[in-house]
Amino acid sequence: MPEMPRRADHLPGNRYGNRPTMKDVAARAGVGLKTVSRVVNEEPGVTPETERRVQEAIDALGFRRNDSARVLRKGRTASIGLVLEDLADPFYGPLSRAVEEVARAHGALLINGSSAEDPDRERELVLALCARRVDGLVVIPAGDDHRYLEPELKAGVATVFVDRPAGRIDADVVLSDSFGGARDGVVHLLAHGHRRIGFIGDMPRIHTAAERLRGYRAAMEDAGIRVADDWMSLGVTDPERVRRAAEEMLAAPEPVTAIFTGNNRVTVTVVRVLAGHPRGVALVGFDDIELADLLSPGVTVVAQDAAALGRTAAERLFRQLDGTLLTPERVELPTRLITRGSGELPPAG
């Protein structure tokens, strides 16, 4: 990490601007240092009169306790770190918010970082958070090797992985049932008569993407259908390439009559492609998307509950911290198929 630029030197006072310390407050109130500390922390053993004097000094000076020093002394930061892929992704919004709510209920603040799906950046972020001695970490992993966390785990940093499992270490994990959800979605398409079903998903090195692919394959296999190679597009993720992939599947000599999409971003792009497509092509997407019900046809999706993922993970984190949760587990939350029309279209032409 690059060094921070220094604060403007022209600002008045000491290095924190001119923050008064407890010592200053004590001097002004004419009491001892510890008495101020007692007042600030609402500890017992201070006469109302003394307390009043101290409070007055605090207000007059605009004193605010320095939590850095407090943390150093107490050993807990009352903050937890959340590392996710992209704060701007609508899937992670509710998840972060849920984590934040739980943190807040435990009096902790949330420090937040986006890995941008880059394992190195994930590692860098996580270690920066550890250096700050966050009490716990909620990580949506980008990489697949988390052995670098071993010393931290040993040192007692509570850790929960969400959405994807940790790599090569034994840690708490909260997942959606990607495999089952994808299988259900594809089975739904099969039930509506489709045979040639395309799959467009993210890189299989991402656990969820791999699981969803597996679900797709399982459903197809159970239906006795051999999956042609050009029905699958793996690892494309930017809109332009997704668009091309979808168009290729639809332009093949034996075109697919339905598409299963592996995540919200892919779904959105494919919806756009299908909107301009003459034949009615069925679509089921993994992840719910906003306004999906208002499109025509409405977009049938396999929804996961992002808020529940976040809440569950954060709650487990705090249970680790208070010692009621001792052994790492893998928790899987169910998905829900929401039918809105696009998944119920019959095979066309």
Place this chain on the structure above:
Amino acid sequence: MPEMPRRADHLPGNRYGNRPTMKDVAARAGVGLKTVSRVVNEEPGVTPETERRVQEAIDALGFRRNDSARVLRKGRTASIGLVLEDLADPFYGPLSRAVEEVARAHGALLINGSSAEDPDRERELVLALCARRVDGLVVIPAGDDHRYLEPELKAGVATVFVDRPAGRIDADVVLSDSFGGARDGVVHLLAHGHRRIGFIGDMPRIHTAAERLRGYRAAMEDAGIRVADDWMSLGVTDPERVRRAAEEMLAAPEPVTAIFTGNNRVTVTVVRVLAGHPRGVALVGFDDIELADLLSPGVTVVAQDAAALGRTAAERLFRQLDGTLLTPERVELPTRLITRGSGELPPAG
């Protein structure tokens, strides 16, 4: 804020689990404390051989510098706080992400909190961040009185308000042109022949809501139209009441033929109402929404650039920190009208 529960006592070691300190590393490497510090901070003046020994000890012990102590000593935390209304709101996702990117470029971490539109909670969050001695604050204010920040500003905490101005203090502000944007949107409807245009927006105590209302009124007045009271719904925000408000406007003896909506959440709800409505009612919404282009008709919006808001604010923050920005200013970013169909419908009925 409630106190954090204590860490499980059964965990081994000292209060940080069993985190080794520089002293431990020094002992193991057989060098002085300061030498370890030098290696960790890549300061010059350490022989390669010594450095190797130290590095070895660091790896063996799994040492990680304690940034709390570092912060205490250095006086800068290399972190900034972001207080917004709701992390889960799709409008704030890109904004947070933009702030985070700028922070990252400056080597700072982002601490994040949602005020849930509650002034007390905003204050509590901001002060908690100040207690942690964040170097700077980006605040999307919920309240309208920020005098409580005066001591902090005086102490040199860089502060930028975004999306809404600060109340009763002189501070840097980055806004979208809510007034102009709303006016443009309403003018657009007027240009397509509408006269009876409804307005549904948030509580006018929220600055942006008030400004957008003002834009609506200005456009109507310029067109010589007297606005009937029942064309306006102010302060409703939950979907059910927005729905009712819209339905009432449409069911009136002289129903509105077009609606201008004051933010993304209201727009989404109104889109739902209009989807079930027999007459074609024109709609222009403030804020862009995902998939707006795929609905029929596409939703015409006045888009603000959330990422630009965040980026601009964060950049100004760091310019405050490095001293290149001295006087508070008010920056207004333009909005952009995106026509997609719903705003170009002619008056029906």
Place this chain on the structure above:
DNA sequence: ACCGCATCTGACAACGTTGTCCAGGCTCTA
């Protein structure tokens, strides 16, 4: 062999807070 200089290393204080512990003053009782 000796000096000077450059290079490398470590002792120590300080950052602002909290925990420990003791002193002094008060009240209450015998």
Place this chain on the structure above:
DNA sequence: TAGAGCCTGGACAACGTTGTCAGATGCGGT
């Protein structure tokens, strides 16, 4: 009125790091 016991207040060390400064070491030149 003296002694016990309680309540309040304050001195001091410690948390883990970094900045200062002085000491140690080694090397080259005379």
